[in-house]
Amino acid sequence: MLYGALTMELRYANRMKEVKGLETREIIKFIGKSDIISFAGGLPAPELFPLEEMKKISLKVLEEAGSAALQYVPTDGYLPLREKITERMQKLGVKTSVENILIISGSQQGIEFSGKLFLNPNDVVICEKPCYLGAIGAFRSYQAQFVDIPIDNNGMKVKELEKALKNTPKAKLIYVTPDFQNPTGISWSRERRKELLEVANEFNLPIIFTFFLYNIKQVRSS
Numbered sequence: 597m598l599y600g601a602l603t604m605e606l607r608y609a610n611r612m613k614e615v616k617g618l619e620t621r622e623i624i625k626f627i628g629k630s631d632i633i634s635f636a637g638g639l640p641a642p643e644l645f646p647l648e649e650m651k652k653i654s655l656k657v658l659e660e661a662g663s664a665a666l667q668y669v670p671t672d673g674y675l676p677l678r679e680k681i682t683e684r685m686q687k688l689g690v691k692t693s694v695e696n697i698l699i700i701s702g703s704q705q706g707i708e709f710s711g712k713l714f715l716n717p718n719d720v721v722i723c724e725k726p727c728y729l730g731a732i733g734a735f736r737s738y739q740a741q742f743v744d745i746p747i748d749n750n751g752m753k754v755k756e757l758e759k760a761l762k763n764t765p766k767a768k769l770i771y772v773t774p775d776f777q778n779p780t781g782i783s784w785s786r787e788r789r790k791e792l793l794e795v796a797n798e799f800n801l802p803i804i805f806t807f808f809l810y811n812i813k814q815v816r817s818s
């Protein structure tokens with residue numbers, strides 16, 4: 597039985613034709629090699645990781661709620677954490693509820709979920725030029741097409757975006773990284789962000805965005 601399973605011709609889903617080796621995966625291979633200084637990707641400085649703080653937090657969680665922490669939970673995430681996030685967002689003026697909060701394992705999983713939620717084969721993703729490679733790979737696995745919009749020091753050129761959308765009826769979503777844009781590192785101006793929202797509302801398109809924190813002080817205070 598095992599031999600037969602190994603020799604059969606497997607019929608994969610059509611979308612697997614779009615799944616290729618990601619450049620980001622090749623970059624990560626160099627992590628931990630002391631004889632190589634790689635400039636291929638932006639990685640956090642390991643000496644700045646808050647290891648002691650993470651040790652204390654992990655120990656506290658295991659001592660106070662170890663059984664709950666290690667048990668299965670609903671796929672939308674730990675309820676007390678979602679409640680805290682909701683509370684914080686409301687203080688910032690964002691109207692939301694616990695039901696609208698989903699805990700994910702990093703931005704890459706969030707991008708993957710977005711593709712699964714919105715994209716049909718040959719739908720178009722509007723993205724920046726250049727764009728985060730991990731997002732391209734995730735959306736491509738759902739057989740999406742791409743239209744890239746140039747950026748400058750203030751962000752995506754919204755006038756170019758408007759022109760593209762008028763000629764792209766199958767546009768399904770807009771993907772951007774407005775804070776510490778990957779790979780350029782720029783942060784969008786406030787005015788450019790407002791312009792993007794106006795255009796997205798005009799064309800009835802959702803905006804999917806990720807942001808990258810390169811400053812460890814910001815990570816700790818956020």
